[in-house]
Amino acid sequence: MTTTKQREVIQEQFKERMDEDQLLNCMRCGFCLPSCPTYIESGYQESHSPRGRIALMKAVVDGLIEPDEDVERSLDLCLGCRACEPVCPPGVNYGHLLEEARDIVNQNKTHSLPVRALRKIVFKDLFPHQGRMRTLTGLLGVYQRTGLQNFMHKSRLINILPENMSTMEKVLPKVPTLKEMKNRPNHLDALGTRKKRVAFFSGCLMDTMFLETNNATMKLLQVAGCEIVIPETQTCCGALHSHSGEKSGAMELAKRNIKAFEDLQVDYIISNAGGCGAFLIEYDHLLKDDPEWSERAKAFANKLKDISAVLVELELQHKPIRLPAQIITYQDSCHLRNVMKTSKEPRQLLQSIEGIEFIEMKDADRCCGSAGIYNIVESEMSMKILDTKMAHTKATHATTIVTANPGCLLQMKLGIEREGLSDRVRAVHIVDLLAEAVEYAQKA
Template structure:
């Protein structure tokens, strides 16, 4: 709960920092409403829509209302999926407004000691340091391999966790050994004639918990004719910081990454995680007030490409035969990949090029699954409502495989499959894992 003094400071910061022109760009037309998951799942509550949230931001900026708990709650409940942006006739950059508002609130309110300690541990102590991420993930690996997981499940001790967290424990990927996480390449040659030189953004969770998916990505790039460099100095993309009111931390990570990827002359910078890619491609906005970094951020942004886009650009699906046993597949869009990186056709082109695949388009495949970083943990109730709706559309496809392009979406869809008792007949996979499995050498 914020104090009167804190609310006054936050109100002043809104007036000083919020982009007045961007707030005024919203015409209140309502085109965003049917595309907003929290608006739909809250029973069409206006304050839980993009239009409503912008109205609240504007009212605080103009001094018409206080930035009280109701305002903070409305902003916190937003997934940040940015599905409102592609349908906005005025082109309002809602995601930028949301991040600025959250940053102002979180930087000017006093968190309780446990919350403050947890935020400091995560944002300052863990995510900016890949070795610590490896150590943390190794603990999970030890839990999985040592027999502790078996004991925990058999004794029912996991029942003390909330239902969604207990279910999530079941769907976590098998974590590689620490030695495997540490022994990572920095350069890889193309297989066959090289046609492009690319740099790979390996990410923090992707290069630990989802290491096999990163390996699959690198192999696909090699098969597509790419020479690859993997800058050792790269860091976490900063998305978790940026979405959680830790803007300065996000800026520091952005600068580290820009410097790391400037060291090599490459045609593209490739990512395989929609959430990371969307934040990376927004570095120019993040650093817009720092002229010495802004131009470098634009150069960085202009090289960003999702793995599916470069594979299609290089006609991978025509050069390499892709074949799997007969099965049905549907695709769940990563919100940030679709809404921010504007990539939706490429994954479908690749999936439909696999022999043996019966591709089935999911209704509202572009609607958020409810993962949104750590949203499914901190806003569990709303996240599960959104996931339940998503699973209804998933079940209607009767697909054997649900394909995603982002680790958070992958875990969320696996969670949905487990909750619906569909694990015997349906599985969720990252698109690069399916593509590599389909490659006929």
């Protein structure tokens, strides 16, 4: 909720902070419309398209409209998938406009007490502190291993949760023990001849809930000939903060990460999560106005690569990798494709696996509806988008759905569960599948 005074402040900050050149660069051509999931699923409402949202931002800057609830609603409903950017003729950087607008609105509105408390816990007390992330994830592991999860399902107490939340609970990965999460390496040698020295961005959720995927990532890098450094002082990438209107928190996390990685003398900094990688690679934009950090951020961003790009460069696709016969399809991570410009490399790796048939999914580059916590806070729209995605997935007859981001992975698992396909279809992160293929080929 915003008061009249708050709306005046928001309007003034829009004038001061929004990039008017980017706003003016939008030609209103409409090339972005077919690529925007919320425009399509809302019944082609202009206010829920990139072009419409830019028009609203510009109107606020020009004083033609107030930054009222309708403007805020339009911004909130955006997935931030940035599929509009690759198809935009003048190259408007819509994602930067969206995050700046969200930060202005969020920092100048009055949240309810429960929302303020929740935001403080999530953005200040939890995600920036990896030890606390491990503890919380460890509690989830206790819930899974002690029989409490089975009790919740058998007693149907789980049905107290909203339907999509109770379904999401079913598809969460098996969480490692607290001991396993704490026992993490900080250096690994290459297997065989060393070709590259790389640093690994382990992330917060990736190094707790998705620990096995991180382990598989490091195994693949070693097989490909990489010496790996994993700095202990790294922290959350800050993407969730920035997407949720907490820009200052994101900037602080960025500085901590830059400091953790900058003196390691590595060829690349490796990410295995599309959402994290896309935010990390834009640290130079995030800190562009900070004279102490702008060049350091640029040096950091220039070394950032997705795991699939490095594996292709080091020719993992030419090594013996094999799986039992199955049909595989690939769902792009929006940010990996649209921000990191990495789409062909995952496909090259998948198509190099002997024994499988790769089928391209219709609109594989369209968002699955996960978008960080979007599937929780905007459940209705998220499920509409997911339903469309699952229709395209089923048309491939794939038994394995591959993606490259933890949020996408959980969303596709959610879709599988909702469609009643869990007995014959699986969703898997690309590095887990590749590690499986390497191991299977070694045993053959």
